[in-house]
Amino acid sequence: MAVRVAGLRLERGGRVILRDIDLSVPQGSVTAILGPSGCGKSTLLSAVTGELSPAAGTVEVFGQPVPQRRRELLELRKRIGVLLQGNGLLTDLTAAENVALPLRTHTDLPPAVVRQLVEMKLHAVGLRAAADLYPRELSGGMARRVALARAIALDPPLMIYDEPLTGLDPIASGVIMSLISRLNRTLGLTSLIVTHHVHETLPIADRAVVIANGGIVFDGTPAELQAGADPLVRQFLDGQPDGPIPFDAAPRTEAA
Numbered sequence: 001m002a003v004r005v006a007g008l009r010l011e012r013g014g015r016v017i018l019r020d021i022d023l024s025v026p027q028g029s030v031t032a033i034l035g036p037s038g039c040g041k042s043t044l045l046s047a048v049t050g051e052l053s054p055a056a057g058t059v060e061v062f063g064q065p066v067p068q069r070r071r072e073l074l075e076l077r078k079r080i081g082v083l084l085q086g087n088g089l090l091t092d093l094t095a096a097e098n099v100a101l102p103l104r105t106h107t108d109l110p111p112a113v114v115r116q117l118v119e120m121k122l123h124a125v126g127l128r129a130a131a132d133l134y135p136r137e138l139s140g141g142m143a144r145r146v147a148l149a150r151a152i153a154l155d156p157p158l159m160i161y162d163e164p165l166t167g168l169d170p171i172a173s174g175v176i177m178s179l180i181s182r183l184n185r186t187l188g189l190t191s192l193i194v195t196h197h198v199h200e201t202l203p204i205a206d207r208a209v210v211i212a213n214g215g216i217v218f219d220g221t222p223a224e225l226q227a228g229a230d231p232l233v234r235q236f237l238d239g240q241p242d243g244p245i246p247f248d249a250a251p252r253t254e255a256a
């Protein structure tokens, strides 16, 4: 298993966000972690990357418990590529320099090798021609792809995507989803995708996990999810404002 979570409880600011979470993520799979806004999807990811320690239960990544000690945690993080919705590109560096950053920080490879690796990573996201452009010269979709190239710079076996489609138009979204799928296949990665973009994500997912009301309410294949009759899951899939999930994170609009 790439990730194994058992009996996990996560708290923030003294509040229980998730409880009794059990999750096994096989190597090589793409798992979509779905759920309404504020249900705790990002909180679950932060337990996998070790940013948040469990209040109870265990989280293992590649068979090792997520360490508490800083140095071991940094070693683990080199093996986890993270793509955040904000991209996090440094504005005064070119695309190539942004992708080179993790290689320069975490390896002592000679500059010529770093250059070659950067070119390969940019090629992998179809942006070799954009190497010398600055983030402000890139479209939203291109910037996300540069951030993706940077996330895979150190060849991490596990990729975490937190809302990879935020702010992208449908065409750029399609490009990102097929890239995520292709990289997972060709590089032999394991991918966790946290998103509320259900319909864009399910086609590339092997597995879907739905979080609501502090726990996992569905865990199965995308086909099983779409065929499911559970009112909680249906409410989420169909985007209905009323149902078993309290949509307290979104303001309700009253019909006139």
Ligand SMILES: Nc1ncnc2c1ncn2[C@@H]1O[C@H](COP(=O)(O)OP(=O)(O)OP(=O)(O)O)[C@@H](O)[C@H]1O
Pocket: 012, 013, 017, 035, 036, 037, 038, 039, 040, 041, 042, 043, 044, 196
């Ligand atoms: N640093 C924090 N301190 C206290 N509470 C937090 C913190 N971060 C998140 N929360 C709370 O934890 C809950 C879960 O948040 P989280 O960001 O994990 O949800 P999410 O499902 O990823 O939401 P979204 O889809 O909106 O990003 C929310 O109620 C949020 O207000």
